[in-house]
Amino acid sequence: AQSVTQPDIHITVSEGASLELRCNYSYGATPYLFWYVQSPGQGLQLLLKYFSGDTLVQGIKGFEAEFKRSQSSFNLRKPSVHWSDAAEYFCAVGGLGGFKTIFGAGTRLFVKA
Amino acid sequence: DGGITQSPKYLFRKEGQNVTLSCEQNLNHDAMYWYRQDPGQGLRLIYYSQIVNDFQKGDIAEGYSVSREKKESFPLTVTSAQKNPTAFYLCASSMSAREKLFFGSGTQLSVL
Numbered sequence: 190a191q192s193v194t195q196p197d198i199h200i201t202v203s204e205g206a207s208l209e210l211r212c213n214y215s216y217g218a219t220p221y222l223f224w225y226v227q228s229p230g231q232g233l234q235l236l237l238k239y240f241s242g243d244t245l246v247q248g249i250k251g252f253e254a255e256f257k258r259s260q261s262s263f264n265l266r267k268p269s270v271h272w273s274d275a276a277e278y279f280c281a282v283g284g285l286g287g288f289k290t291i292f293g294a295g296t297r298l299f300v301k302a
Numbered sequence: 303d304g305g306i307t308q309s310p311k312y313l314f315r316k317e318g319q320n321v322t323l324s325c326e327q328n329l330n331h332d333a334m335y336w337y338r339q340d341p342g343q344g345l346r347l348i349y350y351s352q353i354v355n356d357f358q359k360g361d362i363a364e365g366y367s368v369s370r371e372k373k374e375s376f377p378l379t380v381t382s383a384q385k386n387p388t389a390f391y392l393c394a395s396s397m398s399a400r401e402k403l404f405f406g407s408g409t410q411l412s413v414l
Contacts, residue, residue, distance in 0.1 A: 284399035294344035
Protein backbone atom coordinates (compact mmCIF):
# COMPACT_ATOMS: atom_id res chain seq x y z
CA ALA A 190 0.00 0.00 0.00
CA GLN A 191 1.11 3.53 -0.67
CA SER A 192 1.89 5.44 2.50
CA VAL A 193 3.93 8.25 3.98
CA THR A 194 5.20 7.99 7.53
CA GLN A 195 6.42 10.83 9.68
CA PRO A 196 7.35 9.04 12.89
CA ASP A 197 7.69 12.14 15.06
CA ILE A 198 4.39 13.79 16.00
CA HIS A 199 6.19 16.73 17.55
CA ILE A 200 9.77 17.85 18.08
CA THR A 201 11.21 20.56 20.31
CA VAL A 202 14.57 22.13 19.52
CA SER A 203 16.43 25.11 20.90
CA GLU A 204 16.88 28.13 18.73
CA GLY A 205 20.18 27.84 16.87
CA ALA A 206 20.26 24.05 17.12
CA SER A 207 20.14 21.76 14.13
CA LEU A 208 16.97 20.03 12.99
CA GLU A 209 16.12 16.81 11.23
CA LEU A 210 12.56 15.75 10.45
CA ARG A 211 12.08 12.20 9.27
CA CYS A 212 9.96 10.96 6.40
CA ASN A 213 9.62 7.45 5.00
CA TYR A 214 7.42 6.35 2.14
CA SER A 215 6.10 3.11 0.78
CA TYR A 216 5.83 2.88 -3.00
CA GLY A 217 7.20 0.51 -5.61
CA ALA A 218 8.90 3.10 -7.78
CA THR A 219 10.66 6.38 -7.08
CA PRO A 220 7.94 8.94 -6.46
CA TYR A 221 8.03 12.69 -6.49
CA LEU A 222 8.84 13.93 -2.98
CA PHE A 223 7.88 17.19 -1.32
CA TRP A 224 8.13 18.97 1.99
CA TYR A 225 5.53 21.58 2.92
CA VAL A 226 5.23 23.84 5.94
CA GLN A 227 2.01 25.09 7.50
CA SER A 228 2.04 27.93 9.99
CA PRO A 229 -0.98 28.40 12.28
CA GLY A 230 -3.91 29.85 10.41
CA GLN A 231 -2.08 29.78 7.10
CA GLY A 232 -1.97 27.56 4.07
CA LEU A 233 0.72 25.11 3.05
CA GLN A 234 3.94 26.46 1.57
CA LEU A 235 6.34 24.34 -0.45
CA LEU A 236 9.82 24.11 1.07
CA LEU A 237 11.45 21.86 -1.52
CA LYS A 238 10.88 18.98 -3.88
CA TYR A 239 12.72 16.09 -5.48
CA PHE A 240 11.95 14.06 -8.57
CA SER A 241 15.33 13.16 -10.07
CA GLY A 242 19.01 14.05 -10.15
CA ASP A 243 21.08 15.10 -7.17
CA THR A 244 19.68 13.42 -4.09
CA LEU A 245 20.44 16.42 -1.87
CA VAL A 246 18.03 19.23 -2.64
CA GLN A 247 18.02 22.76 -1.36
CA GLY A 248 14.87 24.64 -0.51
CA ILE A 249 13.70 27.93 0.83
CA LYS A 250 14.43 29.32 4.31
CA GLY A 251 17.70 27.38 4.57
CA PHE A 252 16.12 23.91 4.48
CA GLU A 253 17.53 20.93 2.64
CA ALA A 254 16.46 17.33 2.23
CA GLU A 255 18.20 14.15 1.19
CA PHE A 256 16.59 11.33 -0.78
CA LYS A 257 17.87 7.89 0.14
CA ARG A 258 16.44 5.25 -2.14
CA SER A 259 17.74 2.33 -0.10
CA GLN A 260 15.92 3.58 2.98
CA SER A 261 12.85 4.98 1.18
CA SER A 262 13.47 8.17 3.10
CA PHE A 263 13.39 11.89 2.42
CA ASN A 264 14.49 13.60 5.64
CA LEU A 265 14.35 17.36 6.04
CA ARG A 266 17.24 19.20 7.69
CA LYS A 267 18.20 22.68 8.77
CA PRO A 268 21.58 23.50 10.35
CA SER A 269 20.32 26.30 12.62
CA VAL A 270 16.70 26.71 13.61
CA HIS A 271 15.07 30.13 14.05
CA TRP A 272 12.07 30.84 16.26
CA SER A 273 10.06 31.62 13.13
CA ASP A 274 10.49 28.00 11.98
CA ALA A 275 7.95 26.86 14.57
CA ALA A 276 5.17 25.32 12.46
CA GLU A 277 3.84 22.01 11.23
CA TYR A 278 5.81 20.21 8.55
CA PHE A 279 4.35 17.76 6.08
CA CYS A 280 6.11 15.29 3.84
CA ALA A 281 4.23 14.45 0.65
CA VAL A 282 4.61 11.88 -2.09
CA GLY A 283 3.27 12.43 -5.59
CA GLY A 284 3.11 10.67 -8.91
CA LEU A 285 1.58 7.58 -7.33
CA GLY A 286 0.06 6.47 -10.57
CA GLY A 287 -0.75 9.67 -12.37
CA PHE A 288 -1.35 12.72 -10.23
CA LYS A 289 -2.16 11.07 -6.90
CA THR A 290 -0.41 12.85 -4.02
CA ILE A 291 -0.59 11.80 -0.40
CA PHE A 292 0.71 13.38 2.78
CA GLY A 293 2.17 12.22 6.03
CA ALA A 294 0.55 12.97 9.38
CA GLY A 295 2.86 15.92 9.96
CA THR A 296 5.46 16.87 12.55
CA ARG A 297 4.86 19.89 14.73
CA LEU A 298 8.05 21.78 15.48
CA PHE A 299 8.41 23.79 18.68
CA VAL A 300 11.36 26.14 19.07
CA LYS A 301 12.50 27.16 22.54
CA ALA A 302 14.57 30.22 23.30
CA ASP B 303 -4.24 37.24 -9.28
CA GLY B 304 -4.24 33.53 -10.01
CA GLY B 305 -5.18 31.17 -7.28
CA ILE B 306 -7.67 28.82 -5.71
CA THR B 307 -10.86 30.03 -4.09
CA GLN B 308 -12.72 27.92 -1.57
CA SER B 309 -16.10 28.83 -0.19
CA PRO B 310 -17.58 29.12 2.27
CA LYS B 311 -14.91 29.62 4.93
CA TYR B 312 -17.18 28.11 7.60
CA LEU B 313 -20.04 25.68 7.06
CA PHE B 314 -22.44 23.97 9.40
CA ARG B 315 -24.25 20.75 8.62
CA LYS B 316 -27.39 19.37 10.21
CA GLU B 317 -27.99 15.67 10.71
CA GLY B 318 -28.97 13.94 7.47
CA GLN B 319 -28.06 16.91 5.33
CA ASN B 320 -25.83 16.98 2.29
CA VAL B 321 -23.55 20.00 1.93
CA THR B 322 -21.37 21.13 -0.96
CA LEU B 323 -18.01 22.82 -0.67
CA SER B 324 -16.92 24.97 -3.57
CA CYS B 325 -13.46 25.04 -5.12
CA GLU B 326 -12.54 27.20 -8.12
CA GLN B 327 -9.11 27.77 -9.69
CA ASN B 328 -7.92 30.14 -12.39
CA LEU B 329 -4.43 28.69 -12.70
CA ASN B 330 -5.30 26.57 -15.73
CA HIS B 331 -4.17 23.49 -13.82
CA ASP B 332 -5.22 20.07 -15.02
CA ALA B 333 -5.26 18.34 -11.65
CA MET B 334 -7.40 19.17 -8.63
CA TYR B 335 -7.58 17.55 -5.22
CA TRP B 336 -9.64 17.45 -2.03
CA TYR B 337 -8.01 16.76 1.31
CA ARG B 338 -9.41 16.47 4.78
CA GLN B 339 -7.25 17.76 7.64
CA ASP B 340 -7.78 16.50 11.20
CA PRO B 341 -5.43 17.23 14.10
CA GLY B 342 -2.72 14.60 14.32
CA GLN B 343 -3.71 12.92 11.07
CA GLY B 344 -2.26 15.25 8.52
CA LEU B 345 -3.94 15.68 5.16
CA ARG B 346 -5.88 12.70 3.90
CA LEU B 347 -6.83 12.46 0.25
CA ILE B 348 -10.56 12.27 -0.45
CA TYR B 349 -10.75 12.57 -4.24
CA TYR B 350 -8.57 13.84 -7.05
CA SER B 351 -9.12 14.64 -10.70
CA GLN B 352 -6.52 14.66 -13.44
CA ILE B 353 -8.78 15.90 -16.22
CA VAL B 354 -12.29 17.17 -16.85
CA ASN B 355 -15.05 14.57 -16.46
CA ASP B 356 -12.70 12.16 -14.71
CA PHE B 357 -11.87 11.66 -11.03
CA GLN B 358 -10.47 8.99 -8.75
CA LYS B 359 -11.12 8.02 -5.16
CA GLY B 360 -8.49 8.78 -2.62
CA ASP B 361 -7.93 7.01 0.68
CA ILE B 362 -11.10 8.22 2.46
CA ALA B 363 -13.71 8.68 -0.29
CA GLU B 364 -16.62 7.02 1.55
CA GLY B 365 -19.37 9.51 2.32
CA TYR B 366 -18.12 12.06 -0.20
CA SER B 367 -18.82 12.77 -3.86
CA VAL B 368 -17.30 15.09 -6.46
CA SER B 369 -17.78 16.28 -10.00
CA ARG B 370 -15.44 17.81 -12.56
CA GLU B 371 -17.59 19.30 -15.30
CA LYS B 372 -15.27 22.25 -15.86
CA LYS B 373 -11.51 22.53 -15.64
CA GLU B 374 -11.83 25.41 -13.19
CA SER B 375 -14.23 23.81 -10.74
CA PHE B 376 -14.10 20.76 -8.46
CA PRO B 377 -16.95 20.85 -5.89
CA LEU B 378 -17.05 18.38 -3.01
CA THR B 379 -20.33 17.12 -1.55
CA VAL B 380 -20.29 15.78 1.98
CA THR B 381 -23.21 13.39 2.11
CA SER B 382 -25.28 12.23 5.05
CA ALA B 383 -23.38 8.94 4.81
CA GLN B 384 -20.29 10.66 6.19
CA LYS B 385 -20.85 10.15 9.91
CA ASN B 386 -17.94 12.24 11.14
CA PRO B 387 -17.72 15.21 8.79
CA THR B 388 -16.31 17.77 11.21
CA ALA B 389 -12.90 18.71 9.79
CA PHE B 390 -10.95 21.27 7.84
CA TYR B 391 -11.22 20.69 4.10
CA LEU B 392 -8.52 21.81 1.70
CA CYS B 393 -8.75 22.00 -2.06
CA ALA B 394 -5.60 22.03 -4.18
CA SER B 395 -4.50 22.04 -7.79
CA SER B 396 -1.34 21.28 -9.71
CA MET B 397 0.00 21.50 -13.23
CA SER B 398 1.63 18.08 -13.16
CA ALA B 399 2.55 15.28 -10.77
CA ARG B 400 6.03 16.67 -10.26
CA GLU B 401 4.92 20.21 -9.56
CA LYS B 402 3.82 21.58 -6.22
CA LEU B 403 0.24 21.76 -5.11
CA PHE B 404 -1.43 25.13 -4.79
CA PHE B 405 -3.87 25.20 -1.88
CA GLY B 406 -7.00 27.15 -1.17
CA SER B 407 -7.61 28.74 2.22
CA GLY B 408 -9.85 25.91 3.36
CA THR B 409 -13.38 25.34 4.63
CA GLN B 410 -14.09 24.42 8.25
CA LEU B 411 -17.10 22.12 8.37
CA SER B 412 -18.89 21.51 11.64
CA VAL B 413 -21.94 19.50 12.61
CA LEU B 414 -24.83 21.18 14.42
